[in-house]
Amino acid sequence: MNDGFGLVVRFSLRDQEAATAFDELCARTLVGIKAHEPGTLTYVSHVPDGDPLVRVFYELYADRAAFDVHEAQPHTRRFLAERERHLTGVEVTFLDVVDGKVAVQP
Template sequence: MPYAVVARYRCEPGDAELVRGALLEMRAHTLREPGNLLYIVHADTSDSAAFTLYEQYVDRAAFDAHTQAPHFAEHILGTVRPRLVERSVSFGEVL
């Protein structure tokens, strides 16, 4: 059963362009992962420092592999997360 992730991020306004660029770079890498089905990055229309990611993987193991990828360490752990002031992540199975 496909595994879905919804992540909501908010950074300081001065970091928004850096975070946006890292998320778009992450999207390019993730879409090439064999277990990835979907990786959509949304920019909030009322808050330029807020982003929502919607991701789907073939299963939980594919998501776990995603979190171990070098591009995850570089872009998410190294660039995005240190700049976040808010972060929430939800996980679920696609029905």
């Protein structure tokens, strides 16, 4: 395996209105991620079955440096600043790659 670096983030949202606004914020942020972050390999938001006020992000980066680039981007900094008004909690788990299968980059 390479030096991949990842994280899982669980966001708890205030209410359905906050969830809708949070999803819109995520969609705007994703535009910047797709356009400016070649080291961001996977960035996916999930809604757990039966838990509509939770979002779980799975993020995988080429390495820790790619994550640092992601964190410094204007779209990410805007997301980090604006997300708080929608949340009641955040849990972050950082992940170091041990082994596995990843898609081949073209």
